[in-house]
Amino acid sequence: MAKSRGAAKVLVQVLAALLAAAYLIPVYMTLVTSLKSPQEINLMTAWQPPSQVNWESYSTAFKQFAPYIKNSLILAVCATAISAAMGSLNGYVLSKYSLPGRNVIMPLIVFGMFIPYQSILVPLFQFMQRTKLYGGLPGLILVHVVYGLPITTLLFRSFYEEIPDELLGAASIDGADFFGVFRYVIMPLSGPPFLVVCIWQFTQIWNEFLFAVTLTRPSAQPITVALANLAGGQAVSWNLPMAGSVLAALPTVLIYVLLGRYFVRGLLAGALKG
Amino acid sequence: MQSRRDNLAAALIILPSIILLGIFVYGFIAQTMRVSMTDWGQEAAMVLEPKVNYIGLANYSDLFTGFLNMRFRQDLTNMLFFTLLFVGLSLLAGLLLAVLIDQLAWGETFFRTVFLYPMSLSFVVTGTIWRWLLQPRGGLNVLPTLVGLPAGKFLWLTSRDQTLAFDWSHIFYYLCLGALILFSISACSHWVRGEAAGLRAKLVICAVLLGILASGVLTSIKLLPFPEQHGFNKALWGIVLAAVWQMSGYTMALYLAGLRTIPDELREAARVDGASKFQVYRYVDLPLLGPITVSAVVILGHIALKIFDLIFAMAGPDHYPTSVPAITMFLKTFRGNELAVGSAIGVILLILVSLLIIPYLITSFKAEEG
């Protein structure tokens, strides 16, 4: 009995290792291809490691991508910060204050994060044009802030609901008003929620493509568009798109590996409460 | 406890968000609906102030019955099959991975990280990498040759084979059949849980649907003047593979969190009763994972309905076998200058997503209040 259980344990471990290897295949292929020289890339020998490591694709890709990485950074940092800040306030209000129509407001807000953006695209760019926000990063930031509000509001609300009302009551007895409670009770407890929300938003915004491609002038385009350009425009030598993919993926993958715990919490909370 | 001043402050704080979302979500949806009922897209579509005429629902009826829009109808078919396969396989893979990780003796963090990392990538990155992996004469297809096996021949993204073909003229028949299947499943679940009232209601509905199907009314409707075959394009397997690779970590995380919340006493009790390990999973864990599955279906389902970047990056916009409505919307709007038709496709997508999301939102927020 004990023996067979031991065997089962080993089997589980081996199975997991095999699956992990399968999940890592794309990484292997990406790295290997990106380090080959264009002449060496051949469909038949795609799996073999490069005979000579060629870092050039990375320097070329980085040179091409640098301005777009900067755009993406500005975009993701600003939009994340603003939508997180607004989401935090909204979450506070919606979890702790009984406003009229509160039961209707929340589903209506959350619906906004599920809509297919194709259904608002045409009016959106018309609006951006009329407000002269079209084309630049500020406009794109605005769009990401607005469409990020549902998820940030939802996440903060569910975090704040776990803060006991008594804590707030005690503070208001001490004379703290709306902002006082937020500042001295809610904010000090908001560190981890902010981290969760910011990681989630940053990843989403960094990876977004549809708004990025339709709402920006080329000078303000984020990295996803640059990658699509690189990979779709000239698919001659695959080393460049692969190196580009690595560069485009690096920030979010790093965040995920370093702060995976919070990333998962965002994932779980984003699924509402079934 | 809250003063009127505080309530006022609270209302003022949330007002900007409400206004913004009101405009950007509901205002824009209304505007898209308005555009979808015009003929914007005739010759001079690109004038600064386009002159448009209202043509009611003509764009919609043309999408579903117009001769030239068979691409859109195949798009819908593709979307349906993609959604079913993607959601089903992601759930299956996620459950498998979660159970596996749950059983691991060591290395749990490592394996969890590996299975989940694709989630942090963008669809554009995933699409680019998988396009290379799925090259018909390279990538995965030549993988077997490394161990001396013959190379695979499957045309992952470019196959033009189609199976499960059906005639679009009979779409109502198939919709009715689909509804019958859904209601039968629902009836079964009522039966399992022993809810007599629910079971009776569902059985009545099933009987009605069965009657309609049997009467032949639906097959006598001529939606199109000629038969038009649509079916499952095998080229979609490539997209499904990449999408499941990317999202199965998500279902794994959900299930893993679910498994961890099941109290050990419950399992212990089952084991004491003589249940095997498998039986414990089957009768204790699985039923408790039901609500998680519902969440996952909704989240993955709406992602599948909206899928755009991944297919765009993997197969390109002009690839009929893997096209979906979101891509055709983009092409109609920006290449064909048919902004009204593009908007109509956008609205149809919205309706489909809403069918999935609205019941979910209502039940989850109701449950919260209760």
Add this chain to the structure above:
Amino acid sequence: MRTSRWLKLVGMCGALLLMFAAVTSAAVQGELEIFSWWAGDEGPALEALIALYEKTYPEVSVINATVTGGAGVHAKAVLKTRMLGGDPPDTFQVHAGQELIGTWVVANRMEDLTWLYEEEGWMEAFPADLLGLLSTEEGIWSVPVNIHRSNVLYYIPDNLAQWGVDVPKTWDEFFEIAPKLEAQGIIPLSVGENWTATHLWECVALSALGPEKYGQLWDGELSWRSPEVIAVWELFGRILEYTNPDAPSLSWQQATDMVVSGQAAFNIMGDWASGYMSTTLKLAPGTGYGWAAAPGTEGVFIMLSDSFGLPVGCRHRDNAIAWLRMLGSLEGQDTFNPLKGSISARIDSDLTKYDVYLQSAANDWRTNRIVGSLAHGVVANERFMNDFATVMDIFLASKNAEAASNAAEAVAIQSGIGR
């Protein structure tokens, strides 16, 4: 303590945002934004032109806005969103012909350039056929920078000798050769993604219909359901049987690569493929790779032309006009085209600056009969082209010539071809 840190962070981001908004909205004097889809291999030619411009007008800083990828759809999406909202780039790349006229001129979004043509003496410098494609009765709407030929058949002479086949002059000859090639495990004709199939289709249509009737298709004089056109689809279907099954996953470069690496015998592509083989792959034109007119199209030149126009209400009109002036000049054309792998649109260009292939193309341009390309926006408007991609896919999936003809007829009616 902690609180104030969060607040500070939020405040800082807000300030950053405001600063950024201030920088981007302040219009800098002396800019010129050039919108195109030229990057990668086609980038250097444009960059050479820009360098020439910056040398002539050092006070203007040029913004080279290229949007590639997505088979040109991204560029169209960006351009159209900008034009719809009244924020046009200063000048943009557009195919001469219906892509220019059917989308932008009918919408009153372009400025008439007749005055510029008169000032620069371009009425005589460009062939009359080409001017016809750039004009309506109301004016001339863009400046052509190059001429490409679409109906070119490419091959590797050494490979053909080795396989014992000759270059087919007609499709019938091709059908004789093709089985021989297949017997040796060679794909007779390589094709790439969807638009390259349309590209092949126009060459097949021209050979089956002849230039006269090919032209009538676009005037609405020849019905898409006529037996002649159905025959085109049937011929096209027969040809496809000798092509690679993985076509949709290949870019045009990869389809060319198949010929170069000896996996395929022939490829039909525009003459940018010549530039790709001579510049990127370093093959010598004539010996390293060979070319001929696509089967059955000898003596006819399917042309397409990239041009730049002047959008109504662009921000730096004078700079854009200077750009157009340079594009049309002899110096501008002979700077750009040898690098791009295309020939000058002007009839007085200096042929010694061009390679062997381009000299032969330029020769044909002056002597051949000229017709316009379908796949590259010359003869049909964008709505037709977008829906024709669907027609093509209907055919690729069903191989039903009649269904494709019917669908194409319906598309032609809906998009107003020949009206």
